[in-house]
Amino acid sequence: MYVYDAFDRTLVAERVAEFRDQVARRLSGELTEEEFKPLRLMNGVYLQLHAYMLRIAIPYGTLSAEQLRMLAHVARKYDRGYGHFTTRQNIQFHWIKLAELPDAMADLASVGMHGMQTSGNVVRNITTDQWAGVAPDEIEDPRIWAEVIRQHVTLHPEFSFMPRKFKIAVGASAHDRAALRIHDLALRLFRNGAGELGFEVMVGGGLGRTPYLAKTIKAFLQKRDVLSYVEAVLRTYNQFGRRDNIWKARIKILVHELGAEAFAREVEQEWQNIKDGPLALDPAIVAEIAGRFRYPDYQRLEDGPPELAAARRADRRFDTWLGNAVANHKLPGYAIVTLSLKPEGGTPGDATAKQMDAIADLAERYSLGEIRVGHEQNLVLPHVAQRDLPALWRALDDLGVATPNVNLVSDIISCPGLDYCSLANARSIPIAQEITRRFRNLDLARDLGRLHVNISGCINACGHHHVGHIGILGVEKNGEEFYQITLGGKADEDAKLGTLIGPAVPYAQVADVVEDIAAAYLELRQRPDELFIDTVRRTGVEPFRERVYATR
Amino acid sequence: MVVTANRVGDGRVVFRRADGGWTPHLDGAAIATSTAGAQALMSEAVADDLRAVGPYVAPVKLSPGGHVRPGNLRELIRLGGPTIELPVPLGC
Numbered sequence: 001m002y003v004y005d006a007f008d009r010t011l012v013a014e015r016v017a018e019f020r021d022q023v024a025r026r027l028s029g030e031l032t033e034e035e036f037k038p039l040r041l042m043n044g045v046y047l048q049l050h051a052y053m054l055r056i057a058i059p060y061g062t063l064s065a066e067q068l069r070m071l072a073h074v075a076r077k078y079d080r081g082y083g084h085f086t087t088r089q090n091i092q093f094h095w096i097k098l099a100e101l102p103d104a105m106a107d108l109a110s111v112g113m114h115g116m117q118t119s120g121n122v123v124r125n126i127t128t129d130q131w132a133g134v135a136p137d138e139i140e141d142p143r144i145w146a147e148v149i150r151q152h153v154t155l156h157p158e159f160s161f162m163p164r165k166f167k168i169a170v171g172a173s174a175h176d177r178a179a180l181r182i183h184d185l186a187l188r189l190f191r192n193g194a195g196e197l198g199f200e201v202m203v204g205g206g207l208g209r210t211p212y213l214a215k216t217i218k219a220f221l222q223k224r225d226v227l228s229y230v231e232a233v234l235r236t237y238n239q240f241g242r243r244d245n246i247w248k249a250r251i252k253i254l255v256h257e258l259g260a261e262a263f264a265r266e267v268e269q270e271w272q273n274i275k276d277g278p279l280a281l282d283p284a285i286v287a288e289i290a291g292r293f294r295y296p297d298y299q300r301l302e303d304g305p306p307e308l309a310a311a312r313r314a315d316r317r318f319d320t321w322l323g324n325a326v327a328n329h330k331l332p333g334y335a336i337v338t339l340s341l342k343p344e345g346g347t348p349g350d351a352t353a354k355q356m357d358a359i360a361d362l363a364e365r366y367s368l369g370e371i372r373v374g375h376e377q378n379l380v381l382p383h384v385a386q387r388d389l390p391a392l393w394r395a396l397d398d399l400g401v402a403t404p405n406v407n408l409v410s411d412i413i414s415c416p417g418l419d420y421c422s423l424a425n426a427r428s429i430p431i432a433q434e435i436t437r438r439f440r441n442l443d444l445a446r447d448l449g450r451l452h453v454n455i456s457g458c459i460n461a462c463g464h465h466h467v468g469h470i471g472i473l474g475v476e477k478n479g480e481e482f483y484q485i486t487l488g489g490k491a492d493e494d495a496k497l498g499t500l501i502g503p504a505v506p507y508a509q510v511a512d513v514v515e516d517i518a519a520a521y522l523e524l525r526q527r528p529d530e531l532f533i534d535t536v537r538r539t540g541v542e543p544f545r546e547r548v549y550a551t552r
Numbered sequence: 553m554v555v556t557a558n559r560v561g562d563g564r565v566v567f568r569r570a571d572g573g574w575t576p577h578l579d580g581a582a583i584a585t586s587t588a589g590a591q592a593l594m595s596e597a598v599a600d601d602l603r604a605v606g607p608y609v610a611p612v613k614l615s616p617g618g619h620v621r622p623g624n625l626r627e628l629i630r631l632g633g634p635t636i637e638l639p640v641p642l643g644c
Contacts, residue, residue, distance in 0.1 A: 029602040032601050033560075047605060049565070049626075051558075051564065052563040082638070097561060097563070098560065098562065347639065352639050418626060419629060419635055
């Protein structure tokens, strides 16, 4: 866990007091909506179809049990008893009353949480790998660097009115679990040929109406230079990014129009002016920030304790879950456990207050008090002793968060869609729910293997449909919901944008289409371990297109 | 057509009434049958910034029994709530 210092605590408390005054002035009529809207957006307060929505940042996806309990409290006291974990390591409450928002924010501030910079044209919550600090393939904990940048860009006046929002992600593992290439700016920590640690810098990624994968503009950046280089990128974007057209305002458009090389030259020129100034990182400051990340006092344990093997033999359901939701930890005797928030017929990413409270208790009992949130809208317990897995599984199963479908066809990423969102053209959640019902047979889902279905209810692509192995985009045609299907997208270290397979299909046919695609894959794959995404890459989308449209 | 918005205090969906107030019930909304009528309702609604946010003209349909119904899916969802079962039923 990262422990906030007095500066951060004061900042958050002062913001609550400021917002309380702003809400009072809005309710009294002293502020018009035009005046109030930018103020509420600065605190993550949107107005959705039915109510105000509060988005709360979960920096680098790390939560303490105390913080998760507070989220449960906010859900229960101020909302309708549940929250929605998003694709950017945030949580949203969809039914908040304006008059109660300051109290909710004060409660959140008591545990260091807030909605600052979860909206507006600023640097948004900086995301990273939900396995940060525990992944076996990790070089160094990327959260340290996310925190270095967070401290610099929080309420930074120069970056408070950028052309458009700006999303940063940081990764430090060979396998990209943070979807780096779809971010405005991404940093990947790696070791170069000379054995030095540094960052690959990628810019200009983003989905939405005009999707692009981020391009590498700096092959190797020294750690000391990370802040000055990020500043140079932000300044270049601030100077040259378009402000005349919201659809062309993101940095991806600037990078595309200028060209990555020309953009890199502009950044380099700016960077040369500032790289040896105050932003050059003093290792002592980085060490101080790193020192505020508290790591658990791990025990010295062995892999494969006998009680685990016995439990696997005794209970097939446990064995299945273990094979699906449990991953290797960097330390022997420990495991990383993913909690599926994708039950059959459920809303992807939703958790009730009761579940949040119970998961907080389980985190204290079995995961050294820590929980993670992943962009796939699942939770993670990152420090579980392997000997505790059988007991933990029983508790998670009772809570409904042990569906063994992690990374399978029913582990769907979905935006809230037209059921909640004022921007949406079509519903996402009922489509996701129907797909989970069609694939309720988990033997079939396991046979299909790793298969990511991503659903967005509009072109803004909060459901990351462009990078779904199967991507589903809701559109509106003559007042009816239709859905475009793409295949072959992926968001990992080998990121790709999906290819549209043909005309949009009506709402009632979407789950049928996904079943057809799954059936086609089973026929097309060359061997059982050829993944869906590899089959699509080998065959192209044509055989899938033929299958889907043969009878439509 | 009706004029709809969200109530300032809690964001609840409301409809402009003929008497200048707001109601959460579509049946109580003032119905405009012409562009000019809708514009007049909108002008009043925009001026009422203290009680409602983001007013706009929304389509409605009249059922055979004379009841007013939302004119499209978005408005149906705004009026009736999400089409899915919520994780925690109301009142729990």
